[in-house]
Amino acid sequence: MTLKLRSVEIATGSNDRESRLVFDDGMLVAILVRLSGEHGSLADKWFLEVGFGPVKDIHAPLFDDLETAKAWISTRLTDIARRD
Amino acid sequence: MRGVRARPWDRRSDPIPRHAPVVSRAARPIDASQTDPDLPFSPPAPRIDMSNPFVRKLEGFGPLPDADRALLERIGANAHLIGQRVDLIREGDTPDGVILIMEGIACRQKHRANGARQITAYLVPGDACDLDVALLTQMDHTITTLSACRVVRLPLDFVKRLTDEHPAIARALRLSSLVDEATLREWLVNVGCRSAIERIAHLFCELLVRLQIVGFANADSYEFPITQLDLADTVGLSNVHVNRSLQELRREGVIELKGRTLKILNLQRLKSIAEFDAKYLHLGARAAA
Numbered sequence: 001m002t003l004k005l006r007s008v009e010i011a012t013g014s015n016d017r018e019s020r021l022v023f024d025d026g027m028l029v030a031i032l033v034r035l036s037g038e039h040g041s042l043a044d045k046w047f048l049e050v051g052f053g054p055v056k057d058i059h060a061p062l063f064d065d066l067e068t069a070k071a072w073i074s075t076r077l078t079d080i081a082r083r084d
Numbered sequence: 085m086r087g088v089r090a091r092p093w094d095r096r097s098d099p100i101p102r103h104a105p106v107v108s109r110a111a112r113p114i115d116a117s118q119t120d121p122d123l124p125f126s127p128p129a130p131r132i133d134m135s136n137p138f139v140r141k142l143e144g145f146g147p148l149p150d151a152d153r154a155l156l157e158r159i160g161a162n163a164h165l166i167g168q169r170v171d172l173i174r175e176g177d178t179p180d181g182v183i184l185i186m187e188g189i190a191c192r193q194k195h196r197a198n199g200a201r202q203i204t205a206y207l208v209p210g211d212a213c214d215l216d217v218a219l220l221t222q223m224d225h226t227i228t229t230l231s232a233c234r235v236v237r238l239p240l241d242f243v244k245r246l247t248d249e250h251p252a253i254a255r256a257l258r259l260s261s262l263v264d265e266a267t268l269r270e271w272l273v274n275v276g277c278r279s280a281i282e283r284i285a286h287l288f289c290e291l292l293v294r295l296q297i298v299g300f301a302n303a304d305s306y307e308f309p310i311t312q313l314d315l316a317d318t319v320g321l322s323n324v325h326v327n328r329s330l331q332e333l334r335r336e337g338v339i340e341l342k343g344r345t346l347k348i349l350n351l352q353r354l355k356s357i358a359e360f361d362a363k364y365l366h367l368g369a370r371a372a373a
Contacts, residue, residue, distance in 0.1 A: 014331060015331075058321070
């Protein structure tokens with residue numbers, strides 16, 4: 001699985017703007033947002049703003065970098081594919 | 085596992101620093117000679133600065149005879165100091181008493197197998213866990229201290245006598261249970277129908293009123309020992325969304341969080357964001373609070 005990222009800015013109503021749309025085979029599966037300085041020690045971590053289908057999880061961890069985030073998203077998608 | 089675990093009050097209290105309420109009430113001296121031999125514990129040395137939020141809460145539901153009031157005052161003298169994040173009773177345990185919170189904040193919570201949890205109620209000073217818990221064979225949720233707390237455990241037979249022999253106390257306790265249920269309904273509306281910022285604003289408004297009733301908040305501030313993660317698990321949001329909402333409330337000049345003190349700078353605005361109406365707390369004559 002190769003996830004593709006596209007940079008966007010998102011109006012989250014906060015200073016968290018820098019974002020990535022995450023596509024799996026052309027389908028949008030998640031939106032990641034980089035946390036701004038207003039999150040203190042969590043600043044610069046990547047937050048799963050939205051996950052679609054099996055990627056949806058309000059208790060998802062924060063990711064140190066985009067590669068870690070992609071690995072986590074891939075695992076979620078793979079787990080579901082295997083279950084099917 | 086049911087009923088065999090040592091409970092926090094079975095241990096000697098550790099000398100945990102207590103955090104003072106935002107507003108100290110006038111001291112009500114407690115005379116050890118008044119102690120009722122029927123009370124559940126032989127009391128420790130009386131704390132002469134002890135004031136009893138349980139009395140203040142129950143009196144709010146209607147006047148109590150002097151004897152009832154004195155009895156409730158003495159119950160408070162038996163409070164145990166318990167640290168933060170201690171389970172007072174766990175899901176599956178056999179209930180062995182009614183827990184009263186005299187100081188600090190505890191919560192009711194449920195855990196999922198995957199580690200997620202939902203906090204379903206805050207117990208603030210003066211609050212008790214279910215009066216009729218004796219009718220249950222096992223707890224369906226866990227009660228945990230969120231901050232250091234002063235806690236009293238009333239044995240079940242004592243609670244039975246308390247309600248059998250003191251009808252005014254029994255009535256106040258039943259009203260208190262109704263308010264607990266109404267509060268739970270309001271919290272359900274919160275997680276089901278309100279946005280992130282509205283949920284938090286609503287909780288802050290509710291706590292202001294509840295803490296004012298028992299003398300632990302002044303006109304606009306109170307001690308708020310709840311972590312952001314606890315708050316997230318209370319309102320069903322991620323930690324990030326809670327932080328964004330808090331920042332927005334700060335930016336708009338609605339609240340100020342300094343250390344462990346929450347100061348509400350614009351109560352009208354906070355109430356308006358939350359559409360807060362204190363009716364469900366059934367304050368009656370205290371509605372001006």
